[in-house]
Amino acid sequence: MGVKSDYRFRHRHIFGMEQLSEPDIQHVIATARSFREISARSIKKVPTLRGKTIVNLFFEPSTRTRTSFEIAAKRMSADTFNIAASTSSATKGETLVDTARNIEAMSPDIIVVRHSCSGAPQLLARHIAASIINAGDGAHEHPSQGLLDIMTILDHKKELAGLKIAIIGDIAHSRVAVSDIIGFSKLGAKVCVAGPATFIPAAVERLGARVCHAVEDAIDGADVVMALRIQKERQNDPLIPSLREYATYFGVNRRRLEQAKPDVLVMHPGPINRGVELSPDVADGASSVILEQVRNGVAVRMALLYLVMGGEKSDDGQGGV
Amino acid sequence: MGVKSDYRFRHRHIFGMEQLSEPDIQHVIATARSFREISARSIKKVPTLRGKTIVNLFFEPSTRTRTSFEIAAKRMSADTFNIAASTSSATKGETLVDTARNIEAMSPDIIVVRHSCSGAPQLLARHIAASIINAGDGAHEHPSQGLLDIMTILDHKKELAGLKIAIIGDIAHSRVAVSDIIGFSKLGAKVCVAGPATFIPAAVERLGARVCHAVEDAIDGADVVMALRIQKERQNDPLIPSLREYATYFGVNRRRLEQAKPDVLVMHPGPINRGVELSPDVADGASSVILEQVRNGVAVRMALLYLVMGGEKSDDGQGGV
Amino acid sequence: MGVKSDYRFRHRHIFGMEQLSEPDIQHVIATARSFREISARSIKKVPTLRGKTIVNLFFEPSTRTRTSFEIAAKRMSADTFNIAASTSSATKGETLVDTARNIEAMSPDIIVVRHSCSGAPQLLARHIAASIINAGDGAHEHPSQGLLDIMTILDHKKELAGLKIAIIGDIAHSRVAVSDIIGFSKLGAKVCVAGPATFIPAAVERLGARVCHAVEDAIDGADVVMALRIQKERQNDPLIPSLREYATYFGVNRRRLEQAKPDVLVMHPGPINRGVELSPDVADGASSVILEQVRNGVAVRMALLYLVMGGEKSDDGQGGV
DSSP states (O other): OOSOTTOOOOOSOBOOGGGOOHHHHHHHHHHHHHHHGGGGSSSOOOSTTTTOEEEEEESSOOHHHHHHHHHHHHHTTOEEEEEEGGGSGGGGTOOHHHHHHHHHTTOOSEEEEEESSTTHHHHHHHHOSSEEEEEEETTTBOHHHHHHHHHHHHTTSSOSTTOEEEEESOOTTOHHHHHHHHHHHHTTOEEEEESOGGGOOGGGGGGTEEEOSSHHHHHTTOSEEEEOOOOGGGTTOTTSOOHHHHHHHHOBOHHHHTTSOTTOEEEOOSOOOBTTTBOHHHHTSTTBOHHHHHHHHHHHHHHHHHHHTTOOOOTTSOTTO | OOOOTTOOOOOSOBOOGGGOOHHHHHHHHHHHHHHHGGGGSSSOOOOTTTTOEEEEEESSOOHHHHHHHHHHHHHTTOEEEEEEGGGSGGGGTOOHHHHHHHHHTTOOSEEEEEESSTTHHHHHHHHOSSEEEEEEETTTBOHHHHHHHHHHHHTTSSOSTTOEEEEESOOTTOHHHHHHHHHHHHTTOEEEEESOGGGOOGGGGGGTEEEOSSHHHHHTTOSEEEEOOOOGGGTTOTTSOOHHHHHHHHOBOHHHHTTSOTTOEEEOOSOOOBTTTBOHHHHTSTTBOHHHHHHHHHHHHHHHHHHHTTOOOOTTSOTTO | OOOOTTOOOOOSOBOOGGGOOHHHHHHHHHHHHHHHGGGGSSSOOOSTTTTOEEEEEESSOOHHHHHHHHHHHHHTTOEEEEEEGGGSGGGGTOOHHHHHHHHHTTOOSEEEEEESSTTHHHHHHHHOSSEEEEEEETTTBOHHHHHHHHHHHHTTSSOSTTOEEEEESOOTTOHHHHHHHHHHHHTTOEEEEESOGGGOOGGGGGGTEEEOSSHHHHHTTOSEEEEOOOOGGGTTOTTSOOHHHHHHHHOBOHHHHTTSOTTOEEEOOSOOOBTTTBOHHHHTSTTBOHHHHHHHHHHHHHHHHHHHTTOOOOTTSOTTO
């Protein structure tokens, strides 16, 4: 696994890539790989988390992340409960902590939380006993996405060290970008970001990324090109180019991709705005590993649910599964 | 079963009654009958589809069809996931095929899909590996409804061959009508349709139905009277009569039903607008088999989920269950 | 248990505290106590209701009551189905009874129903075969809340007989208040209600409560203080004080609580409007048992689901579990 024998995964909560060491990241991915084959079986279910209660507490709507966690949980036989903010008592004036304490009183083992405020998962963890997994907090972090992105790259490249990874788009509003930059950098990759100037925060260099003036510079010689999603909802904002302008100046298309390495991987956290961030031929092309990202997402989430519950995989990868 | 011993159900997808042969239809119903008794047991659960992942992907809201599929799936121990279009990334500009490919990457075995576009299920099946079951596509087909209607009639009549079946109402906008007309005709019934002229498309005769000028002509001597639901949502359309006019001229009431056979079956796909399509005494009367339709719906959907996964029932109806 | 040996719980439906005898209430709570420890186990699941179908039919939104019933059901291995009115065919003009009959045709064992009309659960029970549990009907009753409140008090006090219990707030619109007043009175407590005059219905004395002129009178010497939730949605009503006025004149704060017994229990059915019905220091203070109420809610609902299915616990509290 590349993890020393005296290594132990010691995190009860997953707040972000920030907290994970390189051995932690490698251990999550090794665990995820051993879980990945479960989803390829005829009977896609193991008893690992039988009798555990997992609450998906989503204050922002998300079909794909929520479904990915729900599938991960049920494949390990946990009981899952979806609580959406729009139907929750959040609208009745209850505070986040009150909501969480009330959920806690129902004895969940894990709360997977998405919230529009950065730091909401840490706030919950200070007040309740269940394990917390951050499924996206404001523009802060989205660690399961960062981990599945690393797993997907490592399926194709021997290691991240020495790779050039370009991240293109709305860095400023993207928790995916933050988790990716932190994670990729920890494993030794060089990360270059590019996008409209209003989308590139000054602080990004402190995370370990280099800001490129032009998309072409970021893609030049890249081993991985990650295109981020444009929030169409923000189209009224005068600071943001129109979708057509964006596609013209920042979209990843066949021509721009020719400057990358021949074995470049094209990635996107989804859902794709086809013809905006990615041209359709690139999205569906031989370099695209976008659907592998989704597949690995279930495996990474199985691993996180398992590990925060204290699971330890034996060396043959079968223990406890 | 009335099915020859060398018969095999060979469909991996269920798009419509159009694709099913008479032996297919008989086999689905024989399978559904063997599953029906499970719902009458104290422990309503068999391990048939344990570890299978079934996604209900509904781009149009539907409590009853979705719940019926969900109950069918859970009674066979499958894991089910409900994805509603209103909360899905469909609203984020993702195409249907992108949505489906992303779901596919999570390794579902079956996707049950409802969509406002005719042909959406076939489109999905061309792009992804999971089995597809059409739970209603535009005004095209709703095959599980067609099958449960046939099952319900066969519970009371020896065969469909030779029966006169009247279908009353909004034929033009009804996928139920299409699936019923195709299925009933394949099994040898004579189908007569009647309703407001603006509700009767010219093409209906090509499906095998005869158009009657008046409701009375359709009901005269009928063995089965199927009333379709009026979409109240369409009440602003000037082509459509008011609900009161509809009830007066096209509603199935006691007086009109006297012209049918004495052992006529009254059916409706639900939900009923009481006092519009059916008078309350007819809806709740001795001839009504409307709740049997709902009951058979769960059994037919269990059979479809089972059969698209390659199930084969042994002759005693117990195999694999 | 304080229940005679020839006692049997004979209710197939739970409509309200009104129908339950004192031995019934004691039996539900004894059963709930034996179930409570399941939620504290590492594997929170027993096979008690395996293969049972439980439908949560909610015509009014409720995250916490619905989730509490859903967790209770899944901890006993039942299959649960959530049907929300906003997505149900209720909006398509179907009557409540039609909706219920259609659900019944899918063979549920228990329907947990919340509806804005008083008496809806009884109406359902007259027309369908499944057991009905009232999860709140109009301003009538909310019996599982009444039972969990009694359970919580009995965890701290030897018996209810002789206790003084103050209920503060919007008595007129509160089904919690009704179930509490009936239940507390049956077990011998003296209940005093207080609140804005427009919130105190004349009929409350017929339920067994005494109306106090001032909050201070109700709290004076109380063993339990139950604060009810103010419906912020009603803030446009001129009969209702503003939230600030309410907090000033009727809010339970440290100063007012000093008039209660030293070992007073502070309760609230949740969700709390902090700073309105309860000051934050009181809500989170040593006297507060609000989260115990939530915890006991799961146990009481497990007991109710179990008992309406005909379960009988053996004397050691282990039978059937």
